[in-house]
Amino acid sequence: MIAETYDVAIVGGGPAGLSAAIELKRRGVEKVALCERGAEAGGIPRHCGHPPFGMREFGRILTGPTYARRLVAAAAATGVTILTKHAVVHAGPDGLLTVATPAGIQTIRAARILIATGARETTRAQLLVPGVRPLGVMNTAALQAFVYQEGRVPFRHPVIVGSELVSLSAILTCRSHGIRPVAMVETEQEVQARPAFFALPRMLGVPVMTDAQVLAIEGSPRVTSVRLRLAGGTETALACDGVIFSGRFIPEAALVEASALALDLGTGGPVIDQHGRSSDPNIFAAGNMVHPIETAGHCWDEGRRVARVIAAGLANAKDAEPDKTPGRRIIAGAGLKYVVPQRLTPEGKGTAPTLNLRALGAARGRLILSDGSGTVLRTQNINSAPKKPIRFPLAGLDLAVDSSDLQLRLEPRP
Amino acid sequence: MTAFGDPVDAVIIGAGIVGCAMARRFSLEGASVVVIERAPDILSGASKANSAILHTGFDAPPGSVELQCVQAGYDEYMQIRKDFNLPILDTGAMVAAWDDSEEGRLPELLDQALLNGVADARLLSRAEVLAREPALGAHVRAALLVPREVIIDPWSAPLAYATQAKALGAQFRFNAGLLSARLDGRLWHLELPAGTVTARSVVNCSGIHGDTVERILLGEAQFEIRPRKGQFIVFDKAAAKHLRTILLPVPTARTKGVVLTRTIFGNLLVGPTAEEQEERERPDVTRPELDMLFAKAVELVPALAQAQVTAVYAGLRPASEEKHYRVHSLPEKGYFCAGGIRSTGLTAALGIARHVHGLWAQSQAASGKPTVAPQTFTLPNLAEHLPRDWQTPGHDGIVCHCEMVTGREIEAALGSPLPPGDFGGLRRRTRCAMGRCQGFNCLARLASLTEGRLSVPIAPEVDR
Ligand SMILES: Cc1cc2nc3c(=O)[nH]c(=O)nc-3n(C[C@H](O)[C@H](O)[C@H](O)COP(=O)(O)OP(=O)(O)OC[C@H]3O[C@@H](n4cnc5c(N)ncnc54)[C@H](O)[C@@H]3O)c2cc1C
Ligand SMILES: Cc1cc2nc3c(=O)[nH]c(=O)nc-3n(C[C@H](O)[C@H](O)[C@H](O)COP(=O)(O)OP(=O)(O)OC[C@H]3O[C@@H](n4cnc5c(N)ncnc54)[C@H](O)[C@@H]3O)c2cc1C
Numbered sequence: 001m002i003a004e005t006y007d008v009a010i011v012g013g014g015p016a017g018l019s020a021a022i023e024l025k026r027r028g029v030e031k032v033a034l035c036e037r038g039a040e041a042g043g044i045p046r047h048c049g050h051p052p053f054g055m056r057e058f059g060r061i062l063t064g065p066t067y068a069r070r071l072v073a074a075a076a077a078t079g080v081t082i083l084t085k086h087a088v089v090h091a092g093p094d095g096l097l098t099v100a101t102p103a104g105i106q107t108i109r110a111a112r113i114l115i116a117t118g119a120r121e122t123t124r125a126q127l128l129v130p131g132v133r134p135l136g137v138m139n140t141a142a143l144q145a146f147v148y149q150e151g152r153v154p155f156r157h158p159v160i161v162g163s164e165l166v167s168l169s170a171i172l173t174c175r176s177h178g179i180r181p182v183a184m185v186e187t188e189q190e191v192q193a194r195p196a197f198f199a200l201p202r203m204l205g206v207p208v209m210t211d212a213q214v215l216a217i218e219g220s221p222r223v224t225s226v227r228l229r230l231a232g233g234t235e236t237a238l239a240c241d242g243v244i245f246s247g248r249f250i251p252e253a254a255l256v257e258a259s260a261l262a263l264d265l266g267t268g269g270p271v272i273d274q275h276g277r278s279s280d281p282n283i284f285a286a287g288n289m290v291h292p293i294e295t296a297g298h299c300w301d302e303g304r305r306v307a308r309v310i311a312a313g314l315a316n317a318k319d320a321e322p323d324k325t326p327g328r329r330i331i332a333g334a335g336l337k338y339v340v341p342q343r344l345t346p347e348g349k350g351t352a353p354t355l356n357l358r359a360l361g362a363a364r365g366r367l368i369l370s371d372g373s374g375t376v377l378r379t380q381n382i383n384s385a386p387k388k389p390i391r392f393p394l395a396g397l398d399l400a401v402d403s404s405d406l407q408l409r410l411e412p413r414p
Numbered sequence: 415m416t417a418f419g420d421p422v423d424a425v426i427i428g429a430g431i432v433g434c435a436m437a438r439r440f441s442l443e444g445a446s447v448v449v450i451e452r453a454p455d456i457l458s459g460a461s462k463a464n465s466a467i468l469h470t471g472f473d474a475p476p477g478s479v480e481l482q483c484v485q486a487g488y489d490e491y492m493q494i495r496k497d498f499n500l501p502i503l504d505t506g507a508m509v510a511a512w513d514d515s516e517e518g519r520l521p522e523l524l525d526q527a528l529l530n531g532v533a534d535a536r537l538l539s540r541a542e543v544l545a546r547e548p549a550l551g552a553h554v555r556a557a558l559l560v561p562r563e564v565i566i567d568p569w570s571a572p573l574a575y576a577t578q579a580k581a582l583g584a585q586f587r588f589n590a591g592l593l594s595a596r597l598d599g600r601l602w603h604l605e606l607p608a609g610t611v612t613a614r615s616v617v618n619c620s621g622i623h624g625d626t627v628e629r630i631l632l633g634e635a636q637f638e639i640r641p642r643k644g645q646f647i648v649f650d651k652a653a654a655k656h657l658r659t660i661l662l663p664v665p666t667a668r669t670k671g672v673v674l675t676r677t678i679f680g681n682l683l684v685g686p687t688a689e690e691q692e693e694r695e696r697p698d699v700t701r702p703e704l705d706m707l708f709a710k711a712v713e714l715v716p717a718l719a720q721a722q723v724t725a726v727y728a729g730l731r732p733a734s735e736e737k738h739y740r741v742h743s744l745p746e747k748g749y750f751c752a753g754g755i756r757s758t759g760l761t762a763a764l765g766i767a768r769h770v771h772g773l774w775a776q777s778q779a780a781s782g783k784p785t786v787a788p789q790t791f792t793l794p795n796l797a798e799h800l801p802r803d804w805q806t807p808g809h810d811g812i813v814c815h816c817e818m819v820t821g822r823e824i825e826a827a828l829g830s831p832l833p834p835g836d837f838g839g840l841r842r843r844t845r846c847a848m849g850r851c852q853g854f855n856c857l858a859r860l861a862s863l864t865e866g867r868l869s870v871p872i873a874p875e876v877d878r
Contacts, residue, residue, distance in 0.1 A: 037815055047858075085811040087818075100818065104807035123852040125648075125725045128704045132696055133727065135837060135872060138857055145858035146873060152861055154873035216698060221836065221870050250722075254816070254850070257652045265720060 006031040006081070008310055009097055009110035011088045011255060014043020015296040016287025016303035017116035018071040019057070023307035025078035029314060032080050033108060035099060037087035041075070042068030043118055044141060045296055049148035050172055056297035065148070067296070091115065091259040093280055112282055112310050115270070116303060117255055119288035121166070122248035124217070129245075131216035136223040136242040140170040143244055147177045155242025159226045160184045160206075161214060163191040163198070164247035164387045166293075171201055182240045185228060186210045190362060192247065192387040217243060247387070249292035256285070266338030267291055273327055273343040274353035276306035284310060291340045291356050294389055328403055335360055335410030339392075346400055355392040355408065362386050365412040369394075372404020382410075419585075421601055422446040424750075424774065425613040427592055427627055429453075430461035432752050433619035434572040435487075435763035437579035437586075439771045440617075443785050447584040448611050449576075450604065452591025454835030454869045456576050457569060457842060459621040460759070463646070463697065463729025465673050465683065466568040468502065469761040472527035472535055472560050473509075473665055479769065480739050481530060484758050486765030488562075491571065494764075497790040498574040500567065501797035503678045507563035507660035510543065510554055510714075516664040517555045523664070524558055535560050549656040549715050563660055567678045568760055569842035570793050575763070577832050581789040587611070588835050589869060592620075595631045597747060602631075615748030615777075617770060621732040622694045624740065624753030632747070637740040637754060642733040644686025645699050646726065647707050650850050651798075653682040653721040661714060670757060672707065674714050679817070679845060680798030681724055684711040688731075697728040724850045731756040741770065745777035794823060796845050813863070814856045816849020824860070828867050836870040 007029050010017045013036030024032045034041065045053055048064030055061055058070060076082060083101075090098040097108040121139040136155050138146075146152045156179055160170050163186040174181050184201050189211045191198055201208050211231035218225045218237075225237045251269035262271040262279035269290045270278040276286050286306040287299040294302075327345035332338050337358040344353070357367075359382075367380045369392070377397055382390055392408065399406070424440050426433050429451035440447045451458070468488055474481035495502065511517040520537055527535035538557045544550060580586060590606045595616075597603075602613045620627040628635040654676050663671035674684050687703050704726055711718045733756035734740050740754035750773060752766050759766070795802060804812055809820035827834060827843040834840040837847075837860075846860060847853040853860070861872040 037812065039811060087812055087815060089818075100804050100812065102807070102809055102811055105805055120851050120854045123850075123854070125852055126723045128699075128701060128708075128723065128726060130699055130701050130704075132698045135870070139852075139854045141854050142857040145855075146861065150858045150862045152858065152873050154858075154861070220695070222874070252851075254651075 003096065003107040003109040004033075006033045006108060006110040007314060008032050008112045008114060009108050010034040010114045010116060011091070011097070012036065012043070012116035012118060012287070012289070013038070013041030013072070013082065013084070014116060014118050014287060014299065015045065015071060016118075016289070016299040017043070017114065018075045019300040019303035020114055020116065020286060020307040021075045021080040022078050023304045024311055025080055027308065027311035029311050033083055033110070034075065034080055035083050035086035035088050035097070035108070037085070039084055041072045041082055041084060047141065047144045047148045048169070049144065050169065050176070053296050057300050088255055089258065091255060091283060093282075095282055111314060112284065114306060114310065115255060115278070115283065115285045115289060116287040117252040117289050119249040119251050119292040121245060122250055124243070124245050127245070127248070129214050129217060131218055131227075132220060134217065134219040134223045135221055136219070137217060138242070138244060140166050140173070140244055140246040143170060144173055147173060153177055153179060155179065155223070157182050157240050158242030158244050159238055159240045160244045160246055162186065162246035162248065163193060163208065163210070165193045165197070167246040168193065168197055168200055170244050170246045171204065171206060175204060181206045182238050184208045185212050185214065187213060188361065188386065190386065192385060194385045194388065249288065251289045251292055253289065256289075259283070264338065264342050266332050266336075267340060271342045272340065273345045274341045275309040275345070276302070277345070291338070328399065329405045330355065331405055331407045332357065333407045333409030335365070335412060336408060339408050344399055344406070353394055355394060357390050357392060357408065359386065359390065359410055363388065363390055363410070365410050367392055367408060367410055369406060369408050371402065371406055377406075421612040421614060422448050423613065424615045424617055425450060425602065425604055425611055426617045426619055428459070428618070428620035429456040429576065429586065430459045430619060430621045431457070431572045431759050431763040432621070432755050432766055434576040434579070435767040436617055436619055436752065436770060437584045438575040439764075439767035440774075441579040441582035441584045441786070442788060443771060443775070447579065448613065449579070449584060449586045450590040450592060450606060450611065451586070451588050454588050455839035456832065457572055458838070460729050460732050461568070461572060461621070462838065462842065463644070463727050464568055464760050465675060465686065466565055466677060466760065467507070467660060467673070467675065468564050468566045469758055470532045470560055470562050471530050472532040473523065473670070474530060474758070475738070476526065476529050478738055479741055480758060480762065483739070483762035483765030483769055485531070486768055487762040490764040490768070491566070491761070499792035499795055500571055500574055501678055501795060501800055503565035503676060503797065503799060505563070505565055505658060505660050505676060506559060506561040507662050508538065508543065508547070508557040508559050509662045509664055510550070510557045511664055512553060512555060519664050520556055520558050527558070527560065532560060532562070534562060547657060547659055547661075549717055551714055551716055565660065565676060565678050566760070567796055570796055571760070572763065573832065573843065574793050577791070577793070577830070578789060580831050581791070582786055586832065592627055592630055600748065602748060615750060615774060617774070618749070618751040618753060621755070622730050624732055624751065628751060628753070631749060632744070636742060637734045637736070639694070639754070640733050640735055641691050641694050642731040642756065643689040643691050643697060643728055644731060645703050645707065645728040646683055646685030647704060647711070647723055648677070648725040648727075649682040649684070649711070649718065650722040650724045651680045653718060654680055656715050656717050657682060672710050674711055678797045679848070682718075682721070684708070686729070694730065697730045699726045699728050722850065725848065725852065733757075739766070741766065743773045743777070745773070748777070750774055794826060813859055814846040814849065816851050817845040819844050819846040821863070824863055828864065834868060836868055837864070837872050840864060840868070
């Protein structure tokens with residue numbers, strides 16, 4: 001079989017993949033293919049029938065589907081080859097992509113590959129939630145696909161498990177479709193998004209229960225109740241006809257795993273450097289695949305930045321053989337779930353990145369960046385909700401002086 | 415009260431693995447059959463949740479009916495599987511010993527295997543074990559290798575038996591739990607929620623309700639079902655690279671113990687537990703046991719510490735107060751029972767069906783009916799290591815991306831001779847929504863694709 005050849009092949013047609021594709025074309029890269037496994041490109045926003053999307057990109061607030069359509073139209077207008085129903089099952093070190101299409105298995109060859117396959121929410125199974133397994137248990141994204149894409153209401157009185165931003169999105173989705181959530185249950189001690197946001201459930205009469213454990217999901221064939229142990233230790237059963245497991249995003253990393261790229265246990269996505277380059281110098285990654293999870297605007301911006309690096313690399317003949325030095329590792333130390341990027345390469349000096357990190361639990365205290373000898377290079381005080389993204393700028397630091405591992409840790413406030 | 419047609423030769427109660435195989439055998443031998451199943455689909459009881467191992471019988475009690483049925487079932491599966499396109503994953507099994515006392519028991523297990531006719535079983539040294547399975551915990555001591563134990567597709571096999579029975583004229587009635595029964599001279603009248611069926615004999619294959627059904631039919635039961643729950647964790651596909659061979663523990667009197675094995679769908683499975691419980695309708699998963707299984711998996715293969723969980727589930731074994739199968743009959747009443755098929759039924763079903771049909775045939779006055787032409791057809795392949803539909807051009811796109819299930823496969827299942835009655839049935843026929851995202855991407859689409867076509871819909875309401 002003869003492989004179709006491209007300069008860059010992008011895997012995943014969400015905000016990150018689409019913005020990268022557009023930027024590549026703008027920078028004169030000739031042949032750009034975007035493989036999207038779904039019937040349309042647009043990614044998760046396609047079924048988020050609510051705002052806010054698009055502020056950064058289009059200067060106005062849009063709903064997800066409108067935003068997705070605009071991004072796709074912009075990509076098509078710049079001449080990106082958008083290949084829908086193209087699921088990439090393997091990305092080889094030689095720039096070969098194996099793609100499942102309705103016409104069978106096809107091969108695409110590209111000088112550079114960008115993986116932007118997004119993230120998904122953790123399932124009930126992964127959380128090892130006890131009980132039986134009735135119909136009516138799903139993630140927020142599935143609920144949104146039900147109501148916004150398929151025009152169906154899967155339940156009327158669900159319990160929402162989780163208290164991240166997306167959990168609030170679940171409440172809004174419910175309310176706009178005549179669904180009345182029974183309660184919002186958080187297993188951690190405190191809500192995971194900014195506390196002020198929880199005026200919303202309170203206003204809507206949805207009780208928020210923190211530090212509550214799900215003892216069992218009951219019902220057959222559909223959910224009839226959820227048994228809980230509440231913060232004080234009392235047990236209770238909430239009658240309901242559905243359960244929404246919201247948040248706890250993990251990268252859609254099947255392709256990364258199948259392709260044997262180095263994985264970071266903290267993010268669950270590929271190890272990348274500040275340019276988005278993975279352990280294979282020709283394969284890049286961007287979007288929620290590398291940091292579960294940020295807003296669409298953030299992913300869009302990141303897609304653009306990685307595209308600039310790729311375009312520059314392709315344009316500059318002497319850089320065509322990319323730098324393969326491993327660079328300096330950045331390790332997520334005590335109190336941190338992950339730090340992105342996980343490596344700093346000397347290439348493109350001067351573009352000192354901002355680290356993107358997440359704490360394990362509440363993020364209160366002092367972030368400390370140190371080098372291999374233990375010397376403290378920079379500190380920063382933080383105080384934010386557990387699942388809120390944290391930024392740690394490296395600007396102004398000269399990190400090229402040695403190659404020892406950098407470590408970032410969180411010293412909790414006493 | 416509606417009567418469903420003329421009296422048939424046999425009513426088979428329960429469409430688990432055993433009932434499906436029974437329907438096939440009776441139909442092949444020319445008997446007219448109605449299968450009644452209380453659930454909306456086949457395989458809704460113990461048969462939906464097992465370890466999917468096709469056993470050789472190496473550890474079965476010598477001389478038992480179970481051993482005979484396991485071996486007959488194994489052989490018949492191997493004989494017919496190509497006709498139906500039923501897969502095997504040729505793994506072999508190892509009974510691994512992890513300490514002195516377990517190691518000391520291996521020779522006696524080998525003797526039992528040889529006595530049971532499993533002539534190729536042999537002992538492996540620690541070095542041989544580790545050469546075969548380098549990812550095993552270093553404290554492994556030795557193992558008994560049973561080369562012919564293999565993995566099968568636990569849902570397509572019984573589906574093939576049932577579909578063949580249907581092609582031969584067997585009728586299937588779902589949502590048809592037995593309510594009461596009356597024996598009138600030589601005819602059984604079985605009352606179901608939507609009518610009655612009349613038959614010259616009854617074959618009880620009702621699994622977890624074997625004793626209840628026997629009591630409904632005969633007024634009393636010779637055995638008592640003692641449900642024994644088995645919980646499982648399914649790891650994501652990336653974990654499957656760590657193990658080739660089925661890893662069995664040295665068995666105890668109560669259970670075959672916790673197994674670590676690949677599945678034919680490309681995952682890795684750890685389980686089952688063995689927990690006695692009263693409750694018959696609630697195969698729930700529980701946290702301490704799932705944590706124990708996870709820890710056990712990591713103890714056996716340390717690299718699994720980082721493995722992602724794809725699914726958790728539990729099945730209730732129809733065990734009884736005794737260890738052996740509860741296969742018996744009252745020929746004068748036209749009553750036959752294949753009960754208490756607790757932990758080897760997937761393998762033994764074809765053998766049990768032959769055995770029970772033999773009892774039935776003996777009781778028939780006439781020399782029996784002529785056997786009929788077998789009617790074979792191929793089932794869609796769901797095994798990960800064999801060509802799947804998504805690899806074949808001309809499908810209209812993939813609906814479930816984790817398990818790579820095409821729209822064409824969903825449509826084929828919905829239009830098949832024995833279409834699914836509920837979402838579980840669709841999952842078992844196609845693998846849809848069984849993967850790592852558990853429907854994050856495809857559940858809503860599946861609700862639309864199956865609209866009006868499942869007796870229990872995925873989502874109850876439509877809002878347009
Ligand atoms: C319920 C919900 C509500 C949200 N609400 C908001 C909001 O109001 N505002 C906001 O800014 N953000 C919101 N977000 C977050 C936002 O959707 C994400 O940040 C954004 O979509 C991430 O973009 P991405 O390109 O990284 O990935 P995605 O949007 O996830 O896109 C990834 C794409 O890759 C495709 N893909 C995956 N694997 C393959 C493969 N192997 N081959 C081919 N294609 C593949 C997928 O089909 C998908 O289209 C919400 C998210 C959710 C789940
Ligand atoms: C955890 C576990 C692991 C196992 N692993 C293996 C393995 O690796 N290899 C192997 O060979 N075997 C294995 N088994 C054993 C095998 O799964 C069982 O032996 C087999 O499923 C029993 O099948 P059955 O048809 O007798 O029962 P069931 O599958 O329970 O079928 C009985 C059917 O009868 C129906 N029914 C009940 N009452 C009525 C009524 N009143 N009217 C109408 N219908 C009724 C039920 O709904 C059900 O569908 C395992 C079992 C378990 C639980």
